[in-house]
Amino acid sequence: MTEAQxxxxxxxxxxxxxxxxxxxxxxxLAFVSVFVGLLIAIGNWQSDYRAVAEIGLxxxxxxxxxxxxxxxxxxxxxxxxxMIETVIAEIKGEETLATALAxxxxxxxxxxxxxxxxxxxxxxxxxxxxAKTPIVEPAEQRGVNQLRGGLDASRIGNAAVIExxxxxxxxxxxxxxxxxxxxSYVWQREDRQKRVMRGQLGEAxxxxxxAQNELNxxxxxxxxxxxxxxxxxxxxxxxxxxxxxxxxxxxxxxSQELTSIRMAAQSRNQASSLQDLLTIPDVANHPVVAQLITxxxxxxxxxATLDQRYGPKHPVMQGKSRELDELRGALTKxxxxxxxQLNLNLAGAQEQLRLVTQQRDDWQSRMTDxxxxxxxxxxxxxxxxxxxxxxxxLGLHVQALRRELASFxxxxxxxxxxxAPTQSEFPGQRDLxxxxxxxxxFAAVGVGLxxxxxxxxxxxxxxxxxxxxxxxxxxxxxxxxxxxxxxxAIGHLAVLMRILDQNVLKQSxxxxxxxxxxxxxGIGSAAPGDGKSHLARALADKLSAMGGSVVLLDxxxxxxxxxxxxxxxxxxxxxxxxxxxxxxxxxxxxxQGTGVHYIGARMPVPxxxxxxxxxxxxxxxxxxxxxxFSHIIIDTPPILSVADGVVALRSSDVKLMAVRCGHSKRDDxxxxxxxxxxxxxxxxxxxxxGARPRLAYGKAGSSxxxxxxxx
Numbered sequence: 001m002t003e004a005q006x007x008x009x010x011x012x013x014x015x016x017x018x019x020x021x022x023x024x025x026x027x028x029l030a031f032v033s034v035f036v037g038l039l040i041a042i043g044n045w046q047s048d049y050r051a052v053a054e055i056g057l058x059x060x061x062x063x064x065x066x067x068x069x070x071x072x073x074x075x076x077x078x079x080x081x082x083m084i085e086t087v088i089a090e091i092k093g094e095e096t097l098a099t100a101l102a103x104x105x106x107x108x109x110x111x112x113x114x115x116x117x118x119x120x121x122x123x124x125x126x127x128x129x130x131a132k133t134p135i136v137e138p139a140e141q142r143g144v145n146q147l148r149g150g151l152d153a154s155r156i157g158n159a160a161v162i163e164x165x166x167x168x169x170x171x172x173x174x175x176x177x178x179x180x181x182x183x184s185y186v187w188q189r190e191d192r193q194k195r196v197m198r199g200q201l202g203e204a205x206x207x208x209x210x211a212q213n214e215l216n217x218x219x220x221x222x223x224x225x226x227x228x229x230x231x232x233x234x235x236x237x238x239x240x241x242x243x244x245x246x247x248x249x250x251x252x253x254x255s256q257e258l259t260s261i262r263m264a265a266q267s268r269n270q271a272s273s274l275q276d277l278l279t280i281p282d283v284a285n286h287p288v289v290a291q292l293i294t295x296x297x298x299x300x301x302x303x304a305t306l307d308q309r310y311g312p313k314h315p316v317m318q319g320k321s322r323e324l325d326e327l328r329g330a331l332t333k334x335x336x337x338x339x340x341q342l343n344l345n346l347a348g349a350q351e352q353l354r355l356v357t358q359q360r361d362d363w364q365s366r367m368t369d370x371x372x373x374x375x376x377x378x379x380x381x382x383x384x385x386x387x388x389x390x391x392x393x394l395g396l397h398v399q400a401l402r403r404e405l406a407s408f409x410x411x412x413x414x415x416x417x418x419x420a421p422t423q424s425e426f427p428g429q430r431d432l433x434x435x436x437x438x439x440x441x442f443a444a445v446g447v448g449l450x451x452x453x454x455x456x457x458x459x460x461x462x463x464x465x466x467x468x469x470x471x472x473x474x475x476x477x478x479x480x481x482x483x484x485x486x487x488x489a490i491g492h493l494a495v496l497m498r499i500l501d502q503n504v505l506k507q508s509x510x511x512x513x514x515x516x517x518x519x520x521x522g523i524g525s526a527a528p529g530d531g532k533s534h535l536a537r538a539l540a541d542k543l544s545a546m547g548g549s550v551v552l553l554d555x556x557x558x559x560x561x562x563x564x565x566x567x568x569x570x571x572x573x574x575x576x577x578x579x580x581x582x583x584x585x586x587x588x589x590x591x592q593g594t595g596v597h598y599i600g601a602r603m604p605v606p607x608x609x610x611x612x613x614x615x616x617x618x619x620x621x622x623x624x625x626x627x628x629f630s631h632i633i634i635d636t637p638p639i640l641s642v643a644d645g646v647v648a649l650r651s652s653d654v655k656l657m658a659v660r661c662g663h664s665k666r667d668d669x670x671x672x673x674x675x676x677x678x679x680x681x682x683x684x685x686x687x688x689x690g691a692r693p694r695l696a697y698g699k700a701g702s703s704x705x706x707x708x709x710x711x
Contacts, residue, residue, distance in 0.1 A: 016449075023448040031444035038436035045432055046113060047424035050167045051174040053182050054416040057087065057160040079160050087412075088153045088162060091185050097147045099188060100180040101140070109176045111146045113169045150174075151181060161415060171420040178418040190410040197408065201401040208394040215387040222380040240367050247360035254353040261346045278335060286338045292331045299324045456665045464659075464686040467666070468673060473656065473685030476535060477693045487542075490535075493687070494542040497521060497631070500654055500684075518626040522634040522652025523687070524645050526672035530660040531689035533561055536635040537596075543631045544595040551589065551629045554600030555618060555648040556637040557610035561600065574602040579617040585624050597629070607642065614644045622651050639672040646679050657683040661690040 011019060020027055059079055090096060104111070153164045164182060168174035278293065303320045310317050427435060464472050474493040501519040521539070525532040536552060544550045554560055557576060577583030578599070589597045599621075605613070625632050636648040649655050659669055676683060 011449075016445075019452045020445065020448050023451050026451050027444045027448040030447035031440045034443040035436060035440035038439060039433070042429065042432045042436060045429070046169050047428050048167045048169060049171040049174045049421045049423075050165050050425050051171070051178040051418045051421055052163060052165045052416070053178050053414065053418040054156070055162050055164065055182065055186070056413050056415045057084065057162070058411045058413070059160075081155075084155050084160065084162065088155070090189075091153050091162075091164060091181065092148055092151060094144060096181060096185045096188060097144045097151075098140075099184040100177070101143045101147060103180040103184060104177060107176065107180075109173055109180075111143065111150075111168065111173070111177065147177065147181065150177070166418075167425060171422070175418045175420040182414060182418065186410065186412050186414060189412050190408070193410055194405070194408060197401065197405050201398065201405060204394060204398045204401055208391065208398050211387060211391045211394050215384065215391050218380060218384045218387055222377075222384055225376060225380060240363060240370070244360060244363045244367060247356055247363060251353060251356045251360060254349060254356055258346070258349040258353055261342060261349050280339065280342075286334075289331070289334050289338055292327065292334055296324070296327045296331050299327055456667060457662055458659060458664050458666060458669070458688075460661050460688075460692045462659070462661065462688060464688070468669065468686065470657065470673075470683050471685050473687055475688045475691035476531070478690050490538045490542045494539060494546060497539070497543065497654060498546065498548075501631075504653065518630050518632055520622060520626070520632045520634065520651065520653045521656065522636055522649040522654065523656045523658055524636045524649050524672075524683075525638055525658045526640050526664060526668040528638050528641065530638075530658045530664055532638075532658040533635050535658055535687060535689060536633050540596045540631070540633045541594045543633075548631045549597075549629045550595070550631045550633065551597040551599060551625055552592075553622070553625070553632060553634045554598070555614060555634050555644065557601045557605040557613065557644070558607060558637060558642055559604060560602070561635070572602060575599050575621075576601045576603070576605055576613070578621060579613040585621060589628075599625075600635075611642065611644055611647075614647050618648060619651055639675055640668060646675060646681065649676065649681055649683075650679065655681060655683045656685055656687050658687045658689055661688065661692075663690070 057079055147166075150167045151164070152166075153162055155161070156163050164178065166174050166178040166181065168177060278289075299320070303317070303324050306314075306317055306320055464470050473496060474489055476489045476493070497519065504519070523532050523536045523539075533554075540550045540552045554575065573583035573587040575588060578585050578588045585599070588599050590599070591597050604610075622632060622634075634648050634652055636645040639645040639649075657669075657673070673683070
């Protein structure tokens, strides 16, 4: 029941060949014109030449470090992707490009083929043309930008190799520029690394000289100390230590003797009798006192024996008593003398202990002074040794840096020097000619197809009587612009419709003077966009203005036109509800501001359902509307889109076919008429929309008042 809408030009290969052969004149003219024009443009084309160079990066940096054996070794730094990207950025940096630009100026290399194409050429010409021309900063920056624009650098795979290219209008220029850029970068990188090494060497030399000065100071201090301290015997410390130990032992013994003597002296001071004196060990142990004690003890024993024999009154006992008293007196005197000698011994022992202690302290002081001198000497010797070792290490480091600086080799090496390219970059002259040939072929084919496509569109000179066999009812200017031209043309069409209606009434046998039979006008089109809906509304307004009761029936359920009454409202009865039996026809009629009633669908209906409703129910709706209105205008769907248009036109009394200048295709119109003829329908007339307005009768010379002309 439906047919897929086709509103595009889609010929087959056979049709395409046929079309091109039919339009061979236009195709040949377009091909020649485009090809010649492109050849002229290619003649002024300046090909680009790209020179290529490669540089490699090594893992070993130029920074030497001291190894364990004192020799210099290179510090190994593994290359990373970030380091390689940094190198690429440095190659494109301002410093490298400015240096390369200065080199190119010195060599007289021009970066642009014409002076007007770049500020650098003007700058170089000013430099070589006039002496002492000041450097203009904008020209300098333009030159750097030109270098950066033609320069490209990228890493080759995962290798530590960078490919650098430069594109220029001349192969020698591209090679010279690339060589200047590569050599400038390598020189700058090596110069930076050498500056770092020179800085390290200068710092190492300063450290070496400072260490030498420090060594000289330490050696001078050591010599002066040795001169002041004299020669120190190695065995002298042992002898001094033995002497101190002996004096310590002697002082300890004297301390013990002094303690015993002090206790004896204390006992002597507390003694009040001979017996108390004899209890003092030093007194009792005195040889003379001991001898006298022995004699005294013997005399006492002898006296005790004789006393038992003779008694105390015996002259012998009296003599023995006198001897015993004399001996006791002598013992007492001697004990007192010995006890008095204890105080003298105490003072002597104290003085001796003091002398021994002082002598020991003197030896200890001498020992301490010797140790201090030995420690000072050891510290000086240690400082001299460490400083001498530091001087030796710094000297080796300085020598290693000098050797590395003398045999310096940077971490960037030119693997492939720039060479002048032998072929230009794509597109070259041959490529451009081939592309021009292809473009000319496509342009010729496109022009031929466009000519054929637009030739299929009807124009203002379209004559439906001779082309289609149907009469032309009216030429309607563009209704979107309004004006008297469209209004008058629609008025003529409305008058024609009323005349047709009157003729039908006269020919009808059942007609009478009071007949109220209505006229059904169906307006169809082959494809969307032919102005059918605008024509239907304008005709309805015009018939209503002539006094007729008019209803506009929008029979397109697939794509109903927008109506203001349906906006933002729910539950409104529309044509779909009437056709499906869910509503009454009087509820679906909506009066418009112009006196025309409107009935139509509020929302689209699916294809098969819409077609079924139109086929089965539209006739009943039209029959009901005939009793209510004098004119029923049916806005039908496009004939080539759906079958509903054919059904709606079959129910019409007057069948009009709308076509549009510049839009409708002859093939579409022919196909639509074939479908109508197949269904037994013959359109009564053709309406030509969008026609060029013509001067109306009685308005000649008024350019702004034009009217359509009815056929």
